[in-house]
Amino acid sequence: MTREIHGTVATGFEAVREEFAAFVAGELPDYEGQLCAYVHGRKVVDLWAGEGNDAESLYGVLSSTQGAAHLVVALLVQDGTLELDRKVTYYWPEFGAEGKAALTLRDLLTHRAGLIGLDTGFTESELADDRVIAERLADQRPFWRPGTAFGHHAFVIGALTGEVVRRATGHTLREVYEDRVRTPYALDFHLGLPEALEPRFRSVQPMAPTPKQQAVLDATPQGPHMLASIAFNTHVPGAGEPADHANSRLVRARGPASAGAVAAARGLAGMYAAAISEVAGRPPLLKPDAVAEVGQIHSVGHDLVTRTHLAFGLGFQATAETWYPFLGAGAFGHSGWGGAQAFADPRSGLAYGYTRRRCACPEGAAPENERLVRAAHTAALSV
Template sequence: MTQEIHGTVADGFEAVREEFAAFVAGELPDYEGQLCAYVHGRKVVDLWAGEGVDGGSLYAVFSSTKGAAHLVAALLVQDGTLELDRKVTYYWPEFAAEGKGGLTLRDLLAHRAGLVGLDAGFTAQELADDRAVAERLADQRPFWRPGTAFGYHALVIGALSGEVVRRATGRTLQEVYEERIRAPHSLDFFLGLPDALEPRYRPVQPMTPTAPQQAVLDAQPSGPHTLSSIAFNTHVPEPGDLEGHANSRAVRAKGPASAGGVGAARGLAGMYAAAISEVDGRAPLLKPDTVAEVGQIHSVGYDLVARAHRSYGLGFQATAEAWYPFLGAGAFGHSGAGGSQAFADPRSGLAYGYTRRRMAFPGGAAPENERLVKAVHTAALAS
């Protein structure tokens, strides 16, 4: 049975609804997902599909959480509370252990610290708690000379930048996000989901790869002590899985800033709209110089963890370089392992958010985002 598409689009964005409907029609019968977009601060797309879903349903967004974390960092840099070219040890003296004393905050945010995980690994309880992760990483020897290369700090970058935020402000990153970003804009995107909102959470469903997809997964290089296994904490005796991490109430309650956020597509898109545009009479969170700074590519080339070409700004993915080359230079955001995608394209004024319930193959931004982003961007330019 064809799933019904719910929600609204503004005049001129009808093709986006058609593209979303065409994609949903070809998906598994139990597909659940949401798509939202703003252009110059005006909501122009707000769509969803799936039984029991509405525009306010909440999903684990995995690494799309990093966008919220580093919007906090950007605000504090803009305020002058943080300085990008100061050494991390200026804020966090204990970080100097094991040869890390020369690393700047700029390099830390750009995944250049070489501190992707622990030799001994983390427990599941530690991964739910950014303070515990940061405390243990302070004593870890980096896996490459800090600042000389880069690699995706998948499960720890939010804890590292969050500890700098805590040392500089006396507040956790999650508290600053709530006070300065989420609450003022009433965003359905949480770094720490309140108990009262638990009924709106839709637990992650595991990926169901086809036989050819499973063959691709099986052929991927792996090993118990690789940088990738350390970065994703799969080298421990009981590594768990991403679905279990997201579906843990402890993770949702604490909102670890690398991959513990919970939100709706409305919340993701609304956050990036608020970052770059006036929304409902509120001035943009970021000034033009700050927008340019965070979207500027800081690390590009061979990612030592992903073993592939990657690109990062200051805590954000460089979205045009990483995913969608038709976007404007300086677009910034972050995808998530479950398939979510969220970003701002300052040149077109576009802010985009996408969520889905079932994990997408092969991981990271779900492939359908390519066609959905293209449809939204084309309509945005035409409008």
């Protein structure tokens, strides 16, 4: 089945369009998605498909939100406002309760705190408010000894680091992001979606697993007291799919920094391009030493929450180790539960963003990203 592909690619990136078109042709009739890429600060791919979808449509990107949060922290570390090896309690004294006093900011950023959620869980309104999340977690006992292991702090990492940012600067993480990242580059990557932009939001929908995927899910241990249930807040009675989080207007309006952002692929790719490259005459947000620091692997191996092999740099996922081994060492970014993917590969100069409306199965970066990323990376190396 042939479906119309909209947008443009630069000379040399025709193979990316071909891969996107081939994938879309075999997808569900209601597929909607966007793909954008920059190389050395120049936009080289800008594609979209799906009825009612265009380049300015906005999607909930769930954990890809964390890229914005970690970029803010990286900028403040670069400035000298934050120090990675200081104890979190230096900035946030109340955090030291229940055996957390020795934890450093570096440990917190690298998902080693063991502070993945609450025994009793959060309400929907609490999950939309990073200040509330931080206040409640300050009193929570970690689920493993801090620093001894790691696990994805899926719904809380942005609240925890955001409270450090607020204590150190007097401004919220969202305010720093707006001032230093989103507004200067006019990025469609929003931590807090204004009411006026709501008409551009495309509701995120779950996708039913295939029989093979369902068999894997059925064989996966589950239970209300497991780490994954606590981290994704599914141990709370009546909790829905993670997609429900993105579909909440309250969440979109407040923009919690772990999973509450709304973005277009242009916004995702544009942020990572600005992080590593000159864009529109502006120098890169991160200096070479900072780029190397955020991309250096800090936590790698068995993730206690997802029970999969993962790797994290300073907050960001180590994209080559976790997802695409053909990328250069030091690639950093963050995928989203609904299928979104976004990263920077400093060695090739590639910055990549992908969004889709229906959540991928299995959850995480949608499988088609492997083909799309490979085509974009191959083309980037040739220019």
